[in-house]
Amino acid sequence: MDRKYNQDNAFEQFLREELQDHRMYPADNVWKKIRTDIHGNPAWPALTVISLLIIVGLTVSTLLITPTARQFNFDTSNLNKIEKQMVEQRMHAPSPKEAYYHAIEPQHLTQHAIKQSMATEARDATANAAIPTIETGIKNEWQMAGVNMKNTITAQQLIPVVKEENTPAVVAEKTDLETVAEKAWSGNITKIALAAAPEKTPLHINLSDEKLIPAVNRSLQFPITNKRIGFQFYITPSTSYRSLSDAEVKEIVQPNNNAISPAQNLPLALSYTAGVNEVVRHRPAMGLEVGLAALYNINTRLKFKAGVQLNIRQYHIETFRSANGIATISLLNNGSIENLNMFSSYNNTVGYKQEQLNNKSYQVAVPLGVQWDIFKGKQFGISAEATVQPTYSFNSSVFLLSTDYKNYTDGNDFVRRWNVNTSAGIHINFKSGSNQWQLGPQIRYQHLPTYTNRYPIKEYLMDYGIRLAYTKQR
Amino acid sequence: MTEQSILAGCLNNDPSAQRELYNRYSPKMLSVCYRFANSREDAEDMLQEGFIKVFTQMHTFQNKGAFEGWIRRIIVHTCINFLKKNKKFSNSIDLDQADYLEVREETMPSVMQARQIIECIRLLPLGYRTVLNLYAMEGYSHKEIADMLDIEESTSRSQYTRAKSMLEAILIKKRIIEQPREKFSWAAAFKQ
Numbered sequence: 001m002d003r004k005y006n007q008d009n010a011f012e013q014f015l016r017e018e019l020q021d022h023r024m025y026p027a028d029n030v031w032k033k034i035r036t037d038i039h040g041n042p043a044w045p046a047l048t049v050i051s052l053l054i055i056v057g058l059t060v061s062t063l064l065i066t067p068t069a070r071q072f073n074f075d076t077s078n079l080n081k082i083e084k085q086m087v088e089q090r091m092h093a094p095s096p097k098e099a100y101y102h103a104i105e106p107q108h109l110t111q112h113a114i115k116q117s118m119a120t121e122a123r124d125a126t127a128n129a130a131i132p133t134i135e136t137g138i139k140n141e142w143q144m145a146g147v148n149m150k151n152t153i154t155a156q157q158l159i160p161v162v163k164e165e166n167t168p169a170v171v172a173e174k175t176d177l178e179t180v181a182e183k184a185w186s187g188n189i190t191k192i193a194l195a196a197a198p199e200k201t202p203l204h205i206n207l208s209d210e211k212l213i214p215a216v217n218r219s220l221q222f223p224i225t226n227k228r229i230g231f232q233f234y235i236t237p238s239t240s241y242r243s244l245s246d247a248e249v250k251e252i253v254q255p256n257n258n259a260i261s262p263a264q265n266l267p268l269a270l271s272y273t274a275g276v277n278e279v280v281r282h283r284p285a286m287g288l289e290v291g292l293a294a295l296y297n298i299n300t301r302l303k304f305k306a307g308v309q310l311n312i313r314q315y316h317i318e319t320f321r322s323a324n325g326i327a328t329i330s331l332l333n334n335g336s337i338e339n340l341n342m343f344s345s346y347n348n349t350v351g352y353k354q355e356q357l358n359n360k361s362y363q364v365a366v367p368l369g370v371q372w373d374i375f376k377g378k379q380f381g382i383s384a385e386a387t388v389q390p391t392y393s394f395n396s397s398v399f400l401l402s403t404d405y406k407n408y409t410d411g412n413d414f415v416r417r418w419n420v421n422t423s424a425g426i427h428i429n430f431k432s433g434s435n436q437w438q439l440g441p442q443i444r445y446q447h448l449p450t451y452t453n454r455y456p457i458k459e460y461l462m463d464y465g466i467r468l469a470y471t472k473q474r
Numbered sequence: 475m476t477e478q479s480i481l482a483g484c485l486n487n488d489p490s491a492q493r494e495l496y497n498r499y500s501p502k503m504l505s506v507c508y509r510f511a512n513s514r515e516d517a518e519d520m521l522q523e524g525f526i527k528v529f530t531q532m533h534t535f536q537n538k539g540a541f542e543g544w545i546r547r548i549i550v551h552t553c554i555n556f557l558k559k560n561k562k563f564s565n566s567i568d569l570d571q572a573d574y575l576e577v578r579e580e581t582m583p584s585v586m587q588a589r590q591i592i593e594c595i596r597l598l599p600l601g602y603r604t605v606l607n608l609y610a611m612e613g614y615s616h617k618e619i620a621d622m623l624d625i626e627e628s629t630s631r632s633q634y635t636r637a638k639s640m641l642e643a644i645l646i647k648k649r650i651i652e653q654p655r656e657k658f659s660w661a662a663a664f665k666q
Contacts, residue, residue: 011638012610014651015591019611022588023501024508030518031496034525039489321514323589345514352514 025324025343028410049310049364049394050290056308057292061231228297230473232307236289236442238465240313242359246276248456249403252332276457279348279405281318285358287463288312289444293367295471301373305387309367311444313461314360317399319408320351327407329400329414331454344407346399357408361396361450365389365421373429381429383438389421391446403456414451421446425467438469477541484532492529499542500525503549509595509607510553516560524552550612554622557604587650594644602637609634 293307327344330337346355369387393415400411425442444463451459475483475494483491504521511517527548535544595603604623608614609630616634620627645651 011642015610018588018591019505019509022505022592024504024517026500026504026518026521030500030522031493033522034496034529035489035492037522037526038487038492038529323514 025345027345049362053290053292053308053310057231060294230295230297230303230436230471232293232295232305232469232471234289234291234293234309234438234467234469236463236465236467238287238289238442238444238463239284240287240315241284241462241464242282242315242450243460243462244276244280245458245460246456248332248458249276249330252335252337252456276401276405280401283316283318285314285316287314287465289463289465289467291365291367295371295473298370301376303371303373305367305369305371305385307367309365309389311363311365311391311463312360313363313463314358317357317359317408319346319348319355319357321345321353321355322347322351325407327400327402327409328404329409330403330456332456333454342402342409344402344409346408348401348406348408357399359398361393361398361415363391363393363419365391367423369423374426379431381431382426383429384424384426385442386424387422389423389444391419391421393417393419398450400451400455401457411451414455416448416450416452419446419448419450423463427467427469434473436471436473438467438471440467441465442467481532481535481541484529487529495528496525499545502542503545505592506546506549506612507553509592509611510550510557510604512600516556520553520556521549523556524549527552546612550608551622554604557600590648590650591645594641594648594650597644598637598640602633602640605630605633606637606641610638 289309289311291307291309293305293309296304296306298304322345324343324345325347327342329340329342331340332338346357367387367389369385371383371385373381373383375382394417396412396415398411398415399408400414401408421444423442423444425440427438427440430437442463442465444465446461449455449458450461451457475491480491480495480498484495500521503524504517507517507520507524508514511520524545528545531548535541595606598606605619608619608622609616614622616627616630619625619630623630642651
């Protein structure tokens with residue numbers, strides 16, 4: 001350098017040579033500001049999640065909300081047994097072949113009704129009787145539809161029969177199928193035709209029946225009871241705390257560094273005797289939880305809860321802005337240490353300006369749990385709730401403490417995406433009709449460390465909040 | 475990504491190409507800004523303004539010279555405008571009274587050599603520093619500097635001479651360079 005400078009008129013050249021390759025690394029927010037200036041604010045990802053919540057909520061409610069039995073004129077008290085059987089049948093949906101034979105069933109009426117109407121139709125059919133072949137079998141399929149149509153016309157008259165007999169055992173289930181076919185068609189339909197028909201148009205008859213026989217279908221489609229279902233919207237402003245554990249730093253990272261000579265320039269902690277909790281200056285900050293859930297009444301006091309929720313968690317880090325330095329992250333790799341050097345302009349202990357960083361993360365979680373009514377009055381009550389929440393962190397903006405505790409650097413690449421949280425709370429309930437409001441404290445704890453297992457400083461998050469929930473019981 | 479594909483992406487306003495371009499040139503450009511600025515925050519503000527201009531004026535680049543040179547010119551002009559706009563660059567104070575200003579050398583931290591030189595440059599009064607940066611580092615002529623800073627060409631020359639001697643003194647004091655040996659003069663020898 002001196003040699004270069006001492007050449008004649010070399011001052012400018014000296015400066016250029018020395019400084020031409022000098023680089024400084026700007027803070028992350030510079031690019032964010034540039035991007036915002038050029039492209040505008042990026043869409044807040046939470047909006048997508050909220051849209052998703054609404055779509056899920058609407059879908060679930062559409063699927064679960066069916067007309068109630070009160071909308072029909074039937075005296076359902078007399079039909080409880082039928083209803084149960086129908087529900088069972090729906091839960092055990094028949095195979096295509098069974099569906100065909102079920103379609104032959106004259107709307108699950110009594111054997112007596114079948115005989116009456118079938119006999120009439122059989123007489124008509126006998127008049128047009130042809131040699132029973134496969135073709136005639138197909139034709140008869142149309143006729144079968146016709147039979148059902150006729151049954152439709154008489155369906156409303158037939159319903160009282162159901163009530164009278166009160167044991168309208170489903171014919172197809174109790175009666176041998178072949179016998180039914182023989183009785184119904186008395187030689188008009190052969191076994192061949194019956195066997196062939198369902199494979200050709202197995203669902204045709206069902207569909208036509210449902211379209212053509214609304215009255216009968218109503219008698220068949222007893223709504224599955226949904227009084228047990230409730231929908232809940234809740235919001236929980238909270239304060240986020242964190243706990244740090246540096247056991248692995250002391251056990252694995254520091255002994256390794258001690259064993260290596262200082263000449264190798266490996267990171268050494270500020271003070272081996274000081275724990276990480278004494279070195280950092282973190283402050284809790286406000287977070288938020290918003291969610292939608294469905295509640296299923298297992299019994300009068302216990303409800304099962306499932307839903308989807310969005311969480312925003314954050315805490316503040318007090319640090320100093322400093323000249324660009326190297327932040328060394330020691331990562332665990334099957335018992336050995338890998339040192340990763342990253343640029344950092346935030347120093348934990350010294351700098352030219354005090355700075356506050358926000359460790360913020362957005363999470364989507366699926367709470368699964370129970371709600372227990374401890375005390376249940378007419379309007380007021382007390383309930384407790386506990387849920388387990390598989391959680392996905394989808395947009396984090398976090399700063400990682402270097403393992404020598406000296407610097408903070410960008411930690412987004414180290415964030416554990418999938419995690420498990422649990423939450424518990426106790427609420428005061430206020431009930432008005434089918435509406436219920438809940439208010440009470442809640443605690444939420446993150447079970448796995450925020451960062452991946454390779455990062456030796458373990459961080460666990462806790463949220464303390466006040467939960468406000470609105471439940472609409474159906 | 476090649477520079478051509480980055481440029482093509484930037485012309486299409488592609489954020490990933492812009493990010494790539496920023497990642498590639500921002501460290502060098504921040505170093506330039508830092509030499510002009512009073513603080514790192516100011517330097518980052520200059521860098522931000524400069525890159526916004528780069529991205530919005532990308533279509534004016536005509537592939538006639540090096541792209542880095544084009545960016546550098548934009549950044550330097552942005553720095554000058556920033557200093558003027560924020561009234562941190564004042565001809566009446568800096569350029570005329572700089573001789574009487576005290577240089578606080580003790581504030582210079584001990585860091586790497588290039589950085590050390592930059593910190594030495596930053597010890598100079600703002601007016602001196604600006605002229606020195608433009609002339610010695612960026613290669614502008616005194617006429618161009620006079621136009622940019624709205625000063626006389628002679629003022630630019632004199633300020634540069636003073637800035638240069640002041641910087642030499644600081645570098646010598648900091649032992650970054652040695653005192654240049656004076657040329658042997660027979661006349662001086664006879665006088666003695």
